[in-house]
Amino acid sequence: MTLIMGIVNVTPDSFSDGGRYLDPDVALAHARLLREQGAEILDVGGESTRPGAERVSPRVEQQRVLPVVEALASEGSFVSIDTMNAATAVAAVRAGARLVNDVSGGITDPDMLAAVAETDADLALGHWRGPSNDMYARAEYADVAREVSVELAERVDAAVAAGIDRSRLVVDPGIGFGKRGAQNWQTLRALPAIAELGLRVLVGTSRKRFLTELIGDDADLARRDLATAVTSALSARSGAWAVRVHDVPTTRDALAVARAWEA
DSSP states (O other): OOEEEEEEEEEEOOTTTTTTOOOOOHHHHHHHHHHHHOOOOEEEEESSOOOHHHHHHHHHHHHHHHHHHHHHHTTTOOEEEEOSSSSHHHHHHHHOOOOOEEEETSSTTTTTTHHHTTTEEEEEEEEESOOOGGTTTTTTSHHHHHHHHHHHHHHHHHHHHHOOOGGGGEOOTTSSSSOOHHHHHHHTTHHHHTTSSSSEEEETTTTOHHHHHHTTEEEOHHHHHHHHHHHHHHHHHHHHHHHEEEEHHHHHHHHHHHHHHHO
16 A cells, blocks of 8 residues: 655745744644644655755754654654755654655765664665756756666665665655656656566655646646645556655545555
8 A cells, every 4th residue: 555655844945835834843733734634654854855945954954853753753653854964864763763765865965875774764765866956957868767767776776785775775766856847757657667676666746846837837736736646646556655745635535546446
């Protein structure tokens, strides 16, 4: 069964809900609501990775996320830490996080893979071709589906070489990261091939630009969440282990419909 990962952005500048949950108490309330609505994993992040975003220091990032991670973990939630910083990853695991979600696949911080190897946490490796402030500079592919699969396999090999067992790894094709509109659809169509890596696959399409390019830039959140739910259900049929979303109920319902259809 495909799991739902609920997004908890403890940031002032995330592309969809930046600033709404910057206060830790507000972020906690939001995370608890996502859990009640059906999110099996809560992905807590303190640094925006939207196109054009600037980096924040690990100190600031940890001030934002650690109180939220610790509180949720103490309540028994499965917490993921969305970070590209090894120091934040280790601190969050100590606070109770069970998954490190690095959208850069361990590229941004050269200490990330070795740091996670020393913990008992799992690691999600995202496909990545450059920082958010220059995200599309390397969005050139001869065969995007094949290249994403090959580059993810290289990150997996690097993680294994650092001492992380394959059973602890998750791969994420990085929808929206270093990929323009049509390239994202081609990557999604390649999910069965990515699943052939033999690892869990995480897919995050939620409210991303390639969806609004399809349904209209003036689409409100409800329409964007519906489009997200459809792509999440199709991702589930293509072997996704988990889907990462802002709005849990719409995707929860879509996954239920997809399961009933398959049954």
